[in-house]
Amino acid sequence: MRCRKCGEKAAINMRQHKLALCGTHFLDWIPEQTQRFIEKYRMFGEDSRILLAVSGGKDSLALWDVLQRLGYQTTGLYIGLGINEYSMRSQEMAEKFATENDLNLTVVDVADEEGATIPEASKLTERGKGKPCSVCGLTKRHMMNRVAREGGYDVVTTGHNLDDEVAVLFGNTLNWAVGYLARQGPVLEETAAGLVRKAKPFCRFYERETAAYTLLRGINYIYEECPYAEGATSIYHKELLNQMEEVRPGLKLSFYLSFLRAKESGLFVQESTLAKSKLAQCRTCGQPTTAPDQCAYCRTWDGVRKRRVTTREGETR
Numbered sequence: 001m002r003c004r005k006c007g008e009k010a011a012i013n014m015r016q017h018k019l020a021l022c023g024t025h026f027l028d029w030i031p032e033q034t035q036r037f038i039e040k041y042r043m044f045g046e047d048s049r050i051l052l053a054v055s056g057g058k059d060s061l062a063l064w065d066v067l068q069r070l071g072y073q074t075t076g077l078y079i080g081l082g083i084n085e086y087s088m089r090s091q092e093m094a095e096k097f098a099t100e101n102d103l104n105l106t107v108v109d110v111a112d113e114e115g116a117t118i119p120e121a122s123k124l125t126e127r128g129k130g131k132p133c134s135v136c137g138l139t140k141r142h143m144m145n146r147v148a149r150e151g152g153y154d155v156v157t158t159g160h161n162l163d164d165e166v167a168v169l170f171g172n173t174l175n176w177a178v179g180y181l182a183r184q185g186p187v188l189e190e191t192a193a194g195l196v197r198k199a200k201p202f203c204r205f206y207e208r209e210t211a212a213y214t215l216l217r218g219i220n221y222i223y224e225e226c227p228y229a230e231g232a233t234s235i236y237h238k239e240l241l242n243q244m245e246e247v248r249p250g251l252k253l254s255f256y257l258s259f260l261r262a263k264e265s266g267l268f269v270q271e272s273t274l275a276k277s278k279l280a281q282c283r284t285c286g287q288p289t290t291a292p293d294q295c296a297y298c299r300t301w302d303g304v305r306k307r308r309v310t311t312r313e314g315e316t317r
Contacts, residue, residue: 012212016250023216030213031066034201041186043199044155050074051153051196053144054097054105056090058214058221059159061097063202065217067157068101075153079143080109081136082117083226090222097219106151108143114301116308119228124307125300132228135300142297145287148196155197163207165200166252167237169259182268185260194281194288204253 001010003022010020021029037043044050050067054060054076067074078094081087091107098105111117116124118139122132148156165184172180188198202210214221229235245251279288282295284302289295294302 011216012209014206014209016206016253026212027216030062030205030209031069033205034063034066035070037186037204038199038201041199043157043187043201044072044197046072048073048154049152051144051148051151051156052076053140053156053158054078054094055159056093056097056222057159058219059161059164059202059207059210061093061159061219061221062210062213062217063157063159064097064103065101065219066213067201068103074103074157075151076103076105077144077147077156078105078107079140080107080111081132081139082109082111083119083132083228086222086224086227089224093220093222097221106147108147110139110143113143114139114304116304121301121304124304126303133232136228138297138300142285142287142295144198145194145196146285149194149287153196155199157199157201159202159210160200161202161205161207161210162252162256163238163241164234165203166241166256167234169256170237170241171233178268181259182263185263194286204256206252 001013001020002008003010003025004019005025006022008022011023012026013020050072052060052064052067052074054064056078064074064076076094076098078091080091094105095107097103111120114121118132118136121139122135125135144156147153169181169184171177172184186200186203190197213219241252278290280290280292281287282289282291282293282298284294284298287295287297291299
């Protein structure tokens with residue numbers, strides 16, 4: 001296989017695009033396409049202050065590298081979840097990348113902020129039911145928005161790739177979860193005061209493309225998946241979609257783009273308008289919430305702290 005641009009040996013063949021590129025041209029193609037997506041979906045401007053959620057994995061570090069190459073003002077945000085060796089290793093990768101590239105990284109530790117790690121919290125709340133994923137997602141979303149708001153950032157970016165997006169889309173479509181479908185997309189607008197804009201510049205790149213980018217750029221990242229991700233429905237959906245992609249190259253991209261066109265045509269306008277009208281202000285943290293009094297984050301962590309106190313008192317007795 002030869003590079004479409006120069007005729008040299010190709011480093012990657014992207015069947016969905018019918019495009020093969022050598023290492024040099026692929027490393028140029030990724031930033032070019034990223035910039036195209038940023039402009040197409042009006043994610044942010046060239047002078048925007050960007051807070052980039054960094055996990056230490058390939059996608060977030062690749063995105064940080066690309067945005068820096070494109071000249072954007074970025075600050076990384078690493079949220080320490082307290083998941084044993086996994087969190088330690090992922091934080092090391094994030095800090096190493098920031099140091100080597102002279103980038104700013106803000107680290108927020110959940111246990112320092114709220115008094116418990118994510119695994120501990122999941123055992124002390126009905127929301128977790130022993131599996132941390134729900135508490136983890138809720139906590140990360142809240143902290144990303146809070147740090148961005150307090151720091152005066154214009155947008156929060158994440159490294160979600162196409163495989164991530166279509167797995168979520170597939171699950172929400174199977175369940176016809178209209179509320180979630182209405183909110184999914186390359187950009188989540190500031191629907192109310194206190195919510196910072198969210199954007200996913202890698203939303204149209206396949207996971208194998210971001211993996212190839214990190215390899216060719218020599219970016220070190222944590223290879224291990226979160227230990228709690230094992231058995232997750234999203235992974236099962238990814239496997240099914242990969243099987244379909246093998247038979248029909250480009251299926252995942254076509255599925256996602258067709259969904260975005262349906263949204264643009266107004267398929268979920270009513271649901272989006274209804275969700276915006278229901279937003280109130282949390283009495284504890286001040287962030288917007290659909291609950292009438294206190295947001296899910298504050299209710300969850302208040303419950304964790306109360307149960308910790310009760311548990312300790314019981315142990316003392």
